[in-house]
Amino acid sequence: xxxxxxKILFIGPIFHDYxxxxxxxxxxxxxxxxxFAERSYSYDFNIVNxxxxxxxxxxxxxxxxxxxxxxxxxxxxxxxxxxxxxxxxSFLDAFKLNNLDCKTIMYQWDSERTNPFKHxxxxxxxxxxxxxxxxxxxxxQYVPLxxxxxxxxxxxxxKVYEYDFFFMGYFFEERYEAILKFxxxxxxxxxxxxxxxxxxxxxxxxxxLKRKALDRSVVSFKHMERIKYxxxxxKSRIMVDVSNSRQTGLAMRVIESLACNTKVATNNTFFEKDxxxxxxxxxxxxxxxxxxxxxxxxxxxxxxxKRIVLSLEEWLTQIFS
Numbered sequence: 001x002x003x004x005x006x007k008i009l010f011i012g013p014i015f016h017d018y019x020x021x022x023x024x025x026x027x028x029x030x031x032x033x034x035x036f037a038e039r040s041y042s043y044d045f046n047i048v049n050x051x052x053x054x055x056x057x058x059x060x061x062x063x064x065x066x067x068x069x070x071x072x073x074x075x076x077x078x079x080x081x082x083x084x085x086x087x088x089x090s091f092l093d094a095f096k097l098n099n100l101d102c103k104t105i106m107y108q109w110d111s112e113r114t115n116p117f118k119h120x121x122x123x124x125x126x127x128x129x130x131x132x133x134x135x136x137x138x139x140x141q142y143v144p145l146x147x148x149x150x151x152x153x154x155x156x157x158x159k160v161y162e163y164d165f166f167f168m169g170y171f172f173e174e175r176y177e178a179i180l181k182f183x184x185x186x187x188x189x190x191x192x193x194x195x196x197x198x199x200x201x202x203x204x205x206x207x208x209l210k211r212k213a214l215d216r217s218v219v220s221f222k223h224m225e226r227i228k229y230x231x232x233x234x235k236s237r238i239m240v241d242v243s244n245s246r247q248t249g250l251a252m253r254v255i256e257s258l259a260c261n262t263k264v265a266t267n268n269t270f271f272e273k274d275x276x277x278x279x280x281x282x283x284x285x286x287x288x289x290x291x292x293x294x295x296x297x298x299x300x301x302x303x304x305x306k307r308i309v310l311s312l313e314e315w316l317t318q319i320f321s
Contacts, residue, residue: 001029001316001317001320001321002029002030003026003029003030003031003320004030004031005030005032006030006031006032006077006078007031007032007033007034007074007075007076007077007078008026008031008032008033008034008076008077008078008079008080009034009036009071009074009076009078009079009080009095010022010023010026010033010034010035010036010080010081010082011035011036011037011038011067011079011080011081011082011084011087012035012037012038012080012081012082012083012084013037013038013039013082013083013085014037014041016226017226018148018252019035019037019082021148021149021312022082022312022316023035025312025313025316026316029313029316034071034074034076036067036070038081038082038083038084038085038087039060039063039085039086040063044059045059046202050202056086057086057088060085060086060087060088061088061090061091064087064088064090064091065091067091068091068094068095072098075098075099075102076099076102077101077102077103078102078103078104078105078320079095079099079102079103079104079105080105080107080319080320081104081105081106081107081124082106082107082108082109083107083108083109083110083115083117084106084117084120085115087120089119089120089123092104092120092123092124103125103126104123104124104125104126105124105125105126105127105128105319105320106120106121106124106126106127106128107127107128107129107143107319108127108128108129108130108131108134109129109130109145109249109252110131110247111129111131111133111134111246111247111248111249112131112134112137112138113246113247114244114246114247118138121138121140126319127140127141128140128141128142128143128318128319129141129142129143129249130142130143130144130145130249130250131247131248131249132248132249132270132273132274133248133270134248142273142274143310143315143318143319144249144250144255144274144277144309144310144315145249145250145251145252145255145309145310145315146255146309146310146311146312146314146315146316147255147256147259147260147309147310147311147312148311148312149311149312150226150230151230151256151259151260152259152311154230154231154233154234154260155234155259155260155261157234159234159235159261160235161235161236161237162192162194162232162235162236163192163193163194163232163235163236163237164186164191164192164193164236164237164238164298165182165186165191165192165193165194165236165237165238165239165240165265166193166194166195166232166233166236166238166239166240166262167179167182167193167194167195167196167197167239167240167241167242168196168197168198168224168229168232168233168253169196169197169198169242169251169253170197170198171197171198171199171200171203171219172244174245175197175242175244176197176218176219178242178267178288179195179197179218179240179242180215180218181288181291182195182240182242182291183195183215183217183218185291191298193240194232194236195217195218196218196220196224197218197219197220198220198221198222198223198224199214199219199220199221201221204221230256230260233256233257233260233262234260234262236262237262237263237298238262238263238264238265238284238293238297238298239253239254239257239262239263239264239265240264240265240266241253241254241257241264241265241266241267241268242266242267242288243266243267243268248268248270248273249270250268250271250274250277254266254268254271254283255309255310258277258280258282258283258308258309259307259309259311263282263283263284263297263300263302264282264283264284265283265284265285265286265293265297266283266284266285266286267285267286267287267288268285269285271283271285276308276309277308277309280302280308281300281302282302282308284297
């Protein structure tokens with residue numbers, strides 16, 4: 001898709017540098033892009049979010065007013081919003097008044113149950129999501145997530161396995177308990193597991209105050225560098241996906257695993273709704289209450305010659321088409 005001389009206002013989360021990669025890809029396709037974070041990433045947000053929740057709506061309104069002030073003298077061809085945490089409709093109204101011919105696009109890589117957005121659907125011309133349930137509930141188009149160029153580099157390397165299973169994800173209690181079960185399963189079966197759950201500082205404080213014990217072989221208080229993550233992913237037979245029960249879409253770690261020719265074991269019963277992924281033979285479903293991964297799946301070499309997931313460029317083309 002050609003964005004030559006098109007001006008894009010891009011609003012989204014700051015998350016593992018994906019926003020930088022998306023901005024860079026749009027610019028390589030010819031666009032002029034202004035990016036603004038969907039919220040403050042300083043301690044002020046954490047304080048309000050954790051201790052003054054009733055003030056959050058006003059806090060976010062001020063954040064989006066700052067964005068409006070920053071772009072007051074600019075005109076855009078596209079407004080592109082990913083998620084848009086607590087984006088106030090008043091922001092959209094004011095933006096549209098100054099950008100009458102601008103096309104408005106919203107993409108959700110969180111579900112309505114995790115990050116409510118349905119009140120914004122009618123305010124955008126185009127709305128797409130990665131979540132299968134939200135597609136059905138709100139009659140919006142499904143577009144899965146994407147992989148980036150650094151993943152492609154690892155796909156092309158010869159496989160040298162160091163781990164049978166790898167898990168990396170964000171800490172929440174249900175997922176932590178699930179990984180402990182999977183760790184026990186691997187211990188009994190003699191499989192190697194590389195687990196990594198990132199616990200943010202605020203959650204760490206809550207666990208400390210409640211005097212809850214943590215398995216530090218599973219939990220980390222520091223992010224894993226992306227280079228290390230991709231290196232481990234490429235050396236693992238299977239990525240373990242313990243999905244968020246409040247979402248039904250294929251998580252980024254699933255997409256990146258498949259792009260890297262690493263198989264996936266998931267408890268997400270919805271994965272077959274993506275017909276290409278479901279028929280690939282690269283994904284196996286397991287039950288957390290009775291974990292059992294078929295040995296034939298673990299040992300199978302099911303590398304796909306053709307890609308079954310979208311590159312970032314292909315993803316942007318689908319989003320903007």
